[in-house]
Each structure stands twice: as C-alpha cells, then as structure tokens.
Amino acid sequence: MMETWRLLDTGSLSAAENMALDEVLLELKAEGKIPPTLRFLQFSPPCVLVGHHQSVEEEIRLDYCRSNGIEINRRLTGGGALYWGKKELGWEIYISKNHPSVPARFDDLYRKMGESAAGGLRHLGVDAWFRPRNDIEVQGRKISGTGGTELSGAILFQGTVLVDFDIDVMLRALRIPTEKLREKEIESVKERVTSLRWELGVPPPLPEIKAALLRGFGESFGVTFDPQPLRPQEQTLLKNKLPYFSSRDYVFKVRNALRRRKTLSSIFKAPGGLIRVSMAVDTKTRVINQILITGDFFAHPKRLIFDLECLLKNSKATPSRIREVVTAFFANGKPRIPGVSQDHLITSMEEAIQKIDLLPRGFDTEATHHLYPVLKPFGEVRKPDILLLPYCAKETECPYRNQKGCGECGKCSVGDAAQMARSFGMDAITIQNYEDLEATLLQLKHTGARSFVGSCCEPFYGKHRPDFERIGLPGILVDVDQSTCYDLGLEKEAAKGEFVNQTHLNLPLLQKVLEYAHG
Numbered sequence: 001m002m003e004t005w006r007l008l009d010t011g012s013l014s015a016a017e018n019m020a021l022d023e024v025l026l027e028l029k030a031e032g033k034i035p036p037t038l039r040f041l042q043f044s045p046p047c048v049l050v051g052h053h054q055s056v057e058e059e060i061r062l063d064y065c066r067s068n069g070i071e072i073n074r075r076l077t078g079g080g081a082l083y084w085g086k087k088e089l090g091w092e093i094y095i096s097k098n099h100p101s102v103p104a105r106f107d108d109l110y111r112k113m114g115e116s117a118a119g120g121l122r123h124l125g126v127d128a129w130f131r132p133r134n135d136i137e138v139q140g141r142k143i144s145g146t147g148g149t150e151l152s153g154a155i156l157f158q159g160t161v162l163v164d165f166d167i168d169v170m171l172r173a174l175r176i177p178t179e180k181l182r183e184k185e186i187e188s189v190k191e192r193v194t195s196l197r198w199e200l201g202v203p204p205p206l207p208e209i210k211a212a213l214l215r216g217f218g219e220s221f222g223v224t225f226d227p228q229p230l231r232p233q234e235q236t237l238l239k240n241k242l243p244y245f246s247s248r249d250y251v252f253k254v255r256n257a258l259r260r261r262k263t264l265s266s267i268f269k270a271p272g273g274l275i276r277v278s279m280a281v282d283t284k285t286r287v288i289n290q291i292l293i294t295g296d297f298f299a300h301p302k303r304l305i306f307d308l309e310c311l312l313k314n315s316k317a318t319p320s321r322i323r324e325v326v327t328a329f330f331a332n333g334k335p336r337i338p339g340v341s342q343d344h345l346i347t348s349m350e351e352a353i354q355k356i357d358l359l360p361r362g363f364d365t366e367a368t369h370h371l372y373p374v375l376k377p378f379g380e381v382r383k384p385d386i387l388l389l390p391y392c393a394k395e396t397e398c399p400y401r402n403q404k405g406c407g408e409c410g411k412c413s414v415g416d417a418a419q420m421a422r423s424f425g426m427d428a429i430t431i432q433n434y435e436d437l438e439a440t441l442l443q444l445k446h447t448g449a450r451s452f453v454g455s456c457c458e459p460f461y462g463k464h465r466p467d468f469e470r471i472g473l474p475g476i477l478v479d480v481d482q483s484t485c486y487d488l489g490l491e492k493e494a495a496k497g498e499f500v501n502q503t504h505l506n507l508p509l510l511q512k513v514l515e516y517a518h519g
C-alpha cells in the first residue's frame with residue numbers, strides 16, 4: 001500500500017513564526033512524535049533570511065530592510081541569505097534519515113529533493129530541472145533554491161519557489177557582491193533568476209502550484225498526502241519558542257565581530273571582452289559564498305556562465321580548486337565563449353582571490369577593489385623603481401599640464417605623490433599620453449628596472465592591460481579617485497593628452513601600496 005505523508009499548509013506567517021515552527025517540527029520529528037510531513041509556507045510581511053551561520057550585518061542591508069518593512073531572521077539551515085516576497089512559496093519536508101526513500105549520501109538527497117520539486121514545476125508547464133548543487137533552474141535561470149539540516153536522525157529539507165519575485169528589492173535588501181559592478185552588469189545579474197510569472201506570463205493560482213509540487217514529490221517518493229492542521233502540541237511549542245526566534249539574541253547571534261566574508265573583485269581583458277569577477281569569500285574557511293562573472297563577452301549557450309557560478313559556489317577559493325572546477329566544466333560542457341578561454345576565466349578568478357593576501361597587510365576590501373596587478377601577483381612586486389603619474393591629475397591651469405614634469409607647487413595631488421615617491425627612494429614621472437607610457441615603460445625595462453607603481457583609472461587598465469603585459473614590466477596600478485575621461489567618453493582626447501578635466505590621485509592608497517611594496 002502506498003505510504004501517506006502528512007500535508008501541513010501553514011499559510012502566511014511572520015519570519016519568526018516560520019523559523020520557530022521549523023524548529024518545533026524538526027525536534028518533534030527527531031523525537032519520533034510526528035509522521036513524515038510536507039509543509040507549505042509563505043511569509044508576510046516579506047523578509048530576508050540569513051543562513052544559519054551567517055552574520056546579518058554582512059549579508060543584509062539593514063537600513064533598507066527596516067525602512068521598507070522587510071523582516072529579518074535566521075534560518076535553521078545553512079547556505080546563503082534569501083529574500084522572500086509575500087507571493088513566494090516555500091516547501092519543507094520533515095522525515096527520518098533512515099526512511100527507506102531517503103538517500104544516504106548528502107549529494108543524492110539534494111538531487112532527489114531538487115528533482116522532485118523540479119518535476120512538480122514541470123507539471124505547471126515550466127521547463128524546470130535540478131542543477132547541482134542545490135538549485136532548480138529554467139533555461140539556466142534559478143527559480144528555486146534548496147537546503148537542509150538534520151537533528152538526531154531527523155531531516156528538515158526545504159526549498160523556495162519564486163512565484164512573482166521582485167528582484168530589484170532583493171538586490172537592495174541583500175548584500176549581493178556587486179560593489180564593483182556597474183549598472184549594466186547589475187542588470188545582467190537579473191538574468192540569473194526567474195519566477196513563475198516570468199516563465200508563464202501570469203503566476204498560476206497558488207492551489208495549482210501546491211498541487212503540482214505535491215504531484216512531483218508524490219511521484220518521486222511514491223507517497224500520497226493527507227492534509228492535517230497543526231497539532232495542539234505543535235501549537236504550544238510554537239508559542240513557547242516564538243519569543244526566542246523573535247529576539248535580537250537569535251537573529252543577530254552571529255556577530256559583526258566575526259565578520260569574515262569579504263568581497264573580492266578583478267577585471268581581465270580577454271580578446272573576447274572584459275571579464276569582471278566579483279566574489280564573496282569566507283576568509284577563514286576560504287570558501288566562495290557567492291560569485292558573479294560578468295562582462296561584455298558572448299557565451300554560448302548563454303546560461304553556461306550561470307552554471308559555472310553554481311559549481312564554483314561553496315568551492316574552496318584556492319587556485320588549484322578553481323582550476324579543477326573550471327577545467328572540468330570546460331571538458332564536460334564544451335562551452336563556446338569566443339575570445340575567452342578557460343585560462344582567461346581562471347586568471348581573472350585567481351586575481352580576485354589573491355587579494356585575500358592583502359587584507360592582513362593593512363588593506364581593507366574597498367581598497368583592494370582599486371588595485372590592479374600588472375604581470376605578477378601583488379606580493380611579487382618588490383622594491384619598485386618608479387612611480388608613474390597620469391597627466392590628467394594635474395591642475396587644468398598648470399603650466400606642466402601638457403608636458404612632462406611637475407613644479408610641486410602644492411596645488412594638486414601630483415606634487416604630493418612625487419614627494420611621496422622620493423620618501424621611498426623612487427623617482428616619479430608624469431605620463432602625458434599612451435605613447436608616452438609605452439615608451440617610458442620600454443625604456444625602464446631596457447635600463448633594468450625591476451617594477452613600477454602607477455596610477456590610472458580602471459577603464460584605462462581594462463583597455464591597456466594587454467599592452468602592459470606585452471611590454472613586460474611588472475607593477476601595481478592604483479585607481480584614480482575621480483570620474484575619468486573614460487567615464488565621460490573622452491578617451492580619445494585622453495590618449496592624445498588633451499583631456500581637460502582633472503582627476504585626483506588616491507594618495508592614501510598610493511602610500512599604502514608603496515609601504516607594502518617596500519616592506
């Protein structure tokens with residue numbers, strides 16, 4: 001006879017109520033007091049839920065959530081932070097670990113649960129499939145995330161279904177690692193997510209979605225479902241636990257002091273386009289929490305970058321592991337990204353993770369977004385001979401604006417930087433245009449210079465990185481402070497040395513870099 005599981009539909013509850021009820025049900029399952037149970041849940045008001053081990057301050061934009069009536073709470077399960085709109089639907093399964101339908105291996109459990117829910121969504125006419133490790137995707141775009149935890153032989157496994165999702169609110173509520181991404185690239189983050197509304201035009205009525213999921217789980221586990229209300233014991237325990245799950249002690253229990261998630265970024269100019277990598281890394285465990293690979297290259301199929309991101313998530317942020325994952329991905333998937341090789345992707349990721357080494361050396365993460373390596377990792381640029389300064393940082397009225405040199409009159413940051421260079425026993429040279437830069441670097445290399453430190457804007461670095469590599473003198477470049485000719489669309493004038501606006505050197509960061517390279 002077919003086994004029957006309990007179906008518990010608790011409707012819309014607050015974040016604290018839902019989290020408290022998770023614990024109630026898991027504990028009762030662990031004590032053998034409730035049958036296998038599938039629960040449907042929703043959240044009202046909307047909320048953000050951090051993973052069990054995450055710090056709220058690191059994951060959530062608190063001010064935005066507070067001023068927009070978004071509740072904040074902590075899941076029992078691990079994984080990353082989630083935003084839940086009022087229309088999203090959650091499903092949960094409470095079951096014994098030794099139940100004959102439960103796979104023993106964790107990966108198999110994730111697969112079985114994910115395939116069950118994906119099978120359910122397909123009954124709605126959505127082409128949903130499980131994607132390792134824990135997503136359900138439609139044409140490469142995530143429509144559902146899953147995760148689980150266990151307690152004394154009982155398993156709680158849960159998943160979301162994005163029904164009518166507001167991704168703009170999610171991007172504002174969560175600290176997605178977009179610090180270095182521009183508007184266009186943030187837009188591309190949206191291509192990674194979908195919802196039933198986007199797939200079907202209108203979201204199906206909620207009872208239909210629930211029925212489809214029940215069909216998916218029923219088929220996969222060979223069970224039927226019997227709707228039942230919360231039991232009196234469950235209600236009592238929920239009431240008892242609610243104050244704790246509503247308390248700051250619980251929600252904020254992983255404190256700011258343990259802050260160790262850092263966002264690291266890099267840009268890499270491949271022949272096929274600019275690659276930007278932005279990753280959130282747990283600096284203690286060196287695990288990648290999240291990674292975004294964006295840029296103006298073309299990938300075929302389009303989803304493959306999203307699939308690669310999913311594989312890299314939760315991987316070790318080490319060069320060897322990244323190489324392993326990317327190489328296996330290219331070997332299996334035969335992806336086509338014209339002008340972007342697996343080595344280009346690996347290098348761009350390695351350059352992001354090498355910034356971890358700068359953190360104990362007095363650089364904060366914000367500072368690391370403004371440093372660009374030339375030819376060698378930062379740590380291998382020792383005792384640079386020369387500081388190269390861009391003409392566009394000179395006063396627009398300065399007599400030296402259109403010629404090399406600086407009178408150190410104190411009116412702009414170029415003079416201060418030149419003095420700073422001298423204090424490290426280095427020369428400073430101002431660079432008037434791109435040809436001047438190339439000639440200067442070649443000359444320096446010819447005369448046996450070891451390396452250089454320079455300043456330029458990020459777009460200049462992005463564009464000329466292949467030139468720096470061709471010339472072959474290692475160095476560190478420090479971003480300038482102000483809006484640049486590239487941002488203003490005046491790069492032609494800048495290349496000729498005719499850019500009339502003034503940029504500003506980031507003197508504190510230059511000082512730190514010189515101390516680091518001479519330390």
Ligand code: SF4
Pocket residue numbers: 393394395398399400401405406407408409410411412413414415416
């Ligand atoms: S500090 Fe040098 S570059 Fe700046 S205005 Fe004075 S002379 Fe010109």
